Structure formats: C-alpha cells, structure tokens
Amino acid sequence: MADAVHNEPEADIRAYEPQAADAQHLHDESEEQHHKSQNDSNATQPERAEDLALQIASGKVSKKSFFERFTVLWAQRKMIDKLKTSPHVKRATEFVGSGTNKLRERLINQQYIDKKKKELKEKMNMPPFVRTIDKLGFMMGILLMLVTEALLTKPNAMYQFYTVLMFPLMVFRFASYHRMKWHYFMLDFCYYCQILLLFFIYWHSSNPIYFQFVFCLSNGPLAGAIVMWKNSLVFHDIDKMISLFIHIYPPIVTYCLRWWHSDSFVVCRDADCSISWTASFWMPLMLYSFWQALYIFKTELMDKKKLDSDANIMTSLRWFIREDKPHPIYKALLVKGIRIKPLVLLVLIQFTYTMLTLIPMHFAYQNFYVHSAVLFFVFCACTWYGATFYFEVFSESYSKRLSTRLKSGTSEAKEKAKEKEKAKKGLPTKNSFLSFCSFFVPALTILYFLIERALAFAT
Structure with missing residues (x-):
C-alpha cells in the first residue's frame, strides 16, 4: 500500500515528461522564428556606409562586392536627397500641413457655432424673447x-398682392412643416386650389369658363373649410395666419375678379354672367376627383413604403384617426361600433362635403349679395374662432407656456427635447426636392391637359 502511494508521484512525473518536451520544442521554435524575423528586418533595413567599411576591413566582403553594394547605397542616398529637395514633395508636405490646419480651424469654428446656437436657443426660450416674437x-x-382692406378699394391689384405673399409663405410653410414631418399636409385640397387660381391668373385669364371652375372651388369647399376645420384669426401665431391666408385669400381674390375685374381678365362669357350647372358643379367636382385620385396614388401607392417605415410622418388620414384626439365623426362611429376602413371613410366624408359646398356657388356667382353674404359669414367664423382662442385658451395657457419654456433647461425637459429632435427631420434635402418634382411635374402636366379637356367639354 505504501509502495503504491510512493510510486504515484513518479508516475505523474513520467506522464508530464512528454508535455514538457513539447513545451521546450515550441519554445525553441518561437526563438528561431524571432531570430529569423530580426534577421529579415535587418535585411530589409538599408545598409550604412560605415558597416560596409568594417566588412571590407575585416575581409568579410570582397572589393568587387563592396563597390556593387556601395553603388546601390549611394544611389539610394542620392534619391533620398532629391526627394527631400523636390518642390513636389515640399508642396505635398505643405498641402498636408495646410489641410490639417484647416481641419483644426473647421473643428474650432464648428464648436463655436454649436455654442452660439445653444446660447441662442436658450435666449429664444426666455419669456421676454417669446413675448417680443x-x-x-x-x-x-x-x-x-x-x-387687405386698403386693396379692397382698388380690387384690381388684389391678385398681385396675393401672388407676392403666396410664394414666400409657401416656402416657409414647406420648410417648417418638413422639419416637423407634416409636409404631406401640403398635398391637401387647399393647396391644390392655389395652383388652380394661379393657373387662371397667369395662363387662362381670358377664359371665363375656367374662372367659373376656380370661383366655385375657392368659395365653396375651400372657404367652407374655415368653418369646418376652425381656422382662426390669431394675429400673433404665424402658422394659424398662414392657414387662414390659404383658405380666405382665394375667395377674396375671386371676389375682386368677379365684381371688379379689369380688362385683362374675362370672367363672364355673356352679358348677364350666367353659369350652368355643368360649370358650377360637375366640372369642379371632376377637378376635385382628380385631386383625390392623385392624393391616394401619392400616399397609398407611391410613398407607401416611406410612410409605413416612419410613423412620425403626419398625413390627413393619420390625423383623422390619431389615437390621442381622433376626428369627431370617426370617434362617433367607433363608439357606435361601426367599423369602416379609415381611408374609405375619409374619402366619402370629403366627397360629400365638397358636393354640399358646391351647390350654393351656382347662386353666389350670379348674385353679388349672396357672394358677399358667404364671405361675411366665413370672416365672422374665423374671427369668432380667433376670439375663442384668445379668451378661452390663450389667456390661460400663455403664462404656462412661458414657464414651460423657462424650465426647458432642466434635465427632464432636455430629454424630451432630444426625443422631439429625434422625431424631427431637418430642412428639406435634395432627395425631398427630387421626390417633390417627380410627383408634381407630371401631376401638373396632367392637370393642364385635364383643364383643357374640361373647358372644351363645358364650352
């Protein structure tokens, strides 16, 4: 028993002897590879004249071999001296140095700009600045x-004032809406009416049939949207004022053109300025249907993947069915248990609304007092909504909004601001512009030919 215990360490030693031999063998191989790599690195290093002189003195190198190797060494040194004094190398070195300096300056400037932006943003959130704006x-x-009131005394210039305001306001709106991912709202019918009106002013000013189409669409569905969607006359809110401008100025312009037109515009095709139901109802309804088809094609087919991949992009359909505040009609149907596809429901509601608002335009076009009463009612509605906003919403929320902005420097507010920034896009990019052109250029071309066919049919 003792012998067995005594022999166990010897057995263990014998068992580990092959492993030790293998380890020694691996160590020897690693040393050989290390010496070999050192020799290779020394071989790749350029020879020095001093080393060659020692080798020739010790007799290790023959004179012939010495002169051959010395010639190579001399050529290498000569080439290095040439490169050092070459103007191209100097220019390259200066270029790299200047590029590094420019990059450093750019980084410093960017840091300075970011700092100033942060300071400006903090100042813009301060109550004095907000009140001033x-x-x-x-x-x-x-x-x-x-x-606008002054131009009503000279109504012939109203369309020019409308044109001057139209383009900068639309550029501003597209930039601001694109930043909030609301730019698909600019595909709505109200913007389509602006295009139709501009078509008449600058391309079809002598065609009274086309003016009747524009008149009925501008004073019917477009003006009625002020009442329907509660556009308010809120003077200090730029976004609300632009929305009101889009809906109320085409009716005002057509009002001036209809009752105080100049010789450059032809708005009546006969002496009594009569209008047919085809021109006041069916043809405008056809133009509306064309817009609706374009809208569905753009949002449901052409840009479907883009919209599905980004839930933050707001469209009229998403606004109609949003969870936090759905449209009253959609909410009422849900309460009653009626399930209709939102897109179908929205199309039916808009189509019915358009038909109902087009019917009174047959009489407004032929009677000054009826037309004036329509615009008076619309203006009273937007004024009432503005007063409601000021006295019921603004008076209570303004101080809270200022205090919220003042507290925006807290960590919680900063986190919320970062989340909002993530959900936002920047200014319109090249791709956005190309996407815009790829849709609107063909759409406007088709619209032009459609108007021509509609005019030929109505005539």
Whole structure:
C-alpha cells in the first residue's frame, strides 16, 4: 500500500515528461522564428556606409562586392536627397500641413457655432424673447389685414398682392412643416386650389369658363373649410395666419375678379354672367376627383413604403384617426361600433362635403349679395374662432407656456427635447426636392391637359 502511494508521484512525473518536451520544442521554435524575423528586418533595413567599411576591413566582403553594394547605397542616398529637395514633395508636405490646419480651424469654428446656437436657443426660450416674437406676429397680422382692406378699394391689384405673399409663405410653410414631418399636409385640397387660381391668373385669364371652375372651388369647399376645420384669426401665431391666408385669400381674390375685374381678365362669357350647372358643379367636382385620385396614388401607392417605415410622418388620414384626439365623426362611429376602413371613410366624408359646398356657388356667382353674404359669414367664423382662442385658451395657457419654456433647461425637459429632435427631420434635402418634382411635374402636366379637356367639354 505504501509502495503504491510512493510510486504515484513518479508516475505523474513520467506522464508530464512528454508535455514538457513539447513545451521546450515550441519554445525553441518561437526563438528561431524571432531570430529569423530580426534577421529579415535587418535585411530589409538599408545598409550604412560605415558597416560596409568594417566588412571590407575585416575581409568579410570582397572589393568587387563592396563597390556593387556601395553603388546601390549611394544611389539610394542620392534619391533620398532629391526627394527631400523636390518642390513636389515640399508642396505635398505643405498641402498636408495646410489641410490639417484647416481641419483644426473647421473643428474650432464648428464648436463655436454649436455654442452660439445653444446660447441662442436658450435666449429664444426666455419669456421676454417669446413675448417680443408674439407681439411682432400680432403687429404683422394687423398690418396684413389693413393692407387687405386698403386693396379692397382698388380690387384690381388684389391678385398681385396675393401672388407676392403666396410664394414666400409657401416656402416657409414647406420648410417648417418638413422639419416637423407634416409636409404631406401640403398635398391637401387647399393647396391644390392655389395652383388652380394661379393657373387662371397667369395662363387662362381670358377664359371665363375656367374662372367659373376656380370661383366655385375657392368659395365653396375651400372657404367652407374655415368653418369646418376652425381656422382662426390669431394675429400673433404665424402658422394659424398662414392657414387662414390659404383658405380666405382665394375667395377674396375671386371676389375682386368677379365684381371688379379689369380688362385683362374675362370672367363672364355673356352679358348677364350666367353659369350652368355643368360649370358650377360637375366640372369642379371632376377637378376635385382628380385631386383625390392623385392624393391616394401619392400616399397609398407611391410613398407607401416611406410612410409605413416612419410613423412620425403626419398625413390627413393619420390625423383623422390619431389615437390621442381622433376626428369627431370617426370617434362617433367607433363608439357606435361601426367599423369602416379609415381611408374609405375619409374619402366619402370629403366627397360629400365638397358636393354640399358646391351647390350654393351656382347662386353666389350670379348674385353679388349672396357672394358677399358667404364671405361675411366665413370672416365672422374665423374671427369668432380667433376670439375663442384668445379668451378661452390663450389667456390661460400663455403664462404656462412661458414657464414651460423657462424650465426647458432642466434635465427632464432636455430629454424630451432630444426625443422631439429625434422625431424631427431637418430642412428639406435634395432627395425631398427630387421626390417633390417627380410627383408634381407630371401631376401638373396632367392637370393642364385635364383643364383643357374640361373647358372644351363645358364650352
């Protein structure tokens, strides 16, 4: 028993002897590879003249071999000296140095710009700055209304004032809406009416049939949307003022053209300025249907993948069925248990609304007082909604909004701001512009030919 215990360590030693031999063998191989790599690295290093002189003195190198190797060494040194003094190398070195300096300056400038942006953003959230901007917006809204009233005394210039305001406001709206991912709202019918009106002013000003189409669409569905969607006259809010401008200015322009037109516009095809139901109802309804088809094609087919991949992009359909505040009609149907596909429901509601608002336009076109009463009612509605906003919403929420902005420097507010920034896009990019052109250029071309065919049919 003792012998067995005594022999166990010897057995263990014998068992580990092959492993030790293998380890020694691996160590020897690693040393050989290390020496070999050192020799290779020494071989790749350029020879020095001093080393060659020692080798020739010790007799290790023959004179012939010495002169051959010395010639190679001399050529290498000569080439290095040439490269050092070459103007191309100097220019390359200077270029790299200047590029590094420019990059450093650019980084410093970017840091400075970011710092100033942060300071500006903090100042813009301060109550004094917010109040100043709101006061300025209020003043501009009042001035816009006064200029509009002054132009009503010279109605022939109203369309020019509309054109001057139209383009910068649309550029501003597209940029601001694109930043919030609301730019698909600019495919709505109200913007389509602006295009139809501009078509008449600058391309079909002598065609009274086309004016009747534009008149009925501008004073019917477009003006009625002020009442339907509660557009309000809120002077200090630029976004609300632009929305009101889009809906109320085409009716005002057509009002001036219809009752005080100049010789450059032809708005009546006969002496009594009569209008047929084809021109007041069916042809405008056809133009509306064309817009509806374009809208569905753009949002449900052409850009379906884009919209499905980004739930933050807002469209009229998404606004109609949003969870936090759905449209009252859609909400009422859900309460009653009626399940209709949202797109079908939205199309039916808009189509019915358009037909109902087009019917009174047959009489408004032929009677000054009926037309004036329509615009008076619309203006009273937007004024009432503005007063409601100021006295019921604005008076209570303004101080809270200022205090919220003042507290935006807290960590929680900063996190919320970062989340909002993630959900936002920047300014319109090249791809956005190309996507815009790829849709609107063919659409406007088709619209032009459709208008021509509609005019030929109505005539």
